[in-house]
Amino acid sequence: MIEVWNKVDLLTKEQQELLPSATGNNVFHVSVLKGTGVKNLMERGEAISDEVLNKGTYKFKYSID
Numbered sequence: 001m002i003e004v005w006n007k008v009d010l011l012t013k014e015q016q017e018l019l020p021s022a023t024g025n026n027v028f029h030v031s032v033l034k035g036t037g038v039k040n041l042m043e044r045g046e047a048i049s050d051e052v053l054n055k056g057t058y059k060f061k062y063s064i065d
Contacts, residue, residue: 003027009034
């Protein structure tokens with residue numbers, strides 16, 4: 001799962017500090033308008049795609065009650 005926080009450029013610095021950390025692999029603070037963080041988001045999406053598509057069969061785990 002990837003978590004994307006868009007339009008962070010519209011927040012004050014104080015508000016941005018309250019957001020979940022973007023230092024992990026799957027949380028991204030972006031501003032599509034300014035292009036901030038988009039490259040990192042796209043690179044992570046490509047990496048996840050490579051993991052799923054290039055390592056054999058991918059099986060979803062789920063339970064049906």
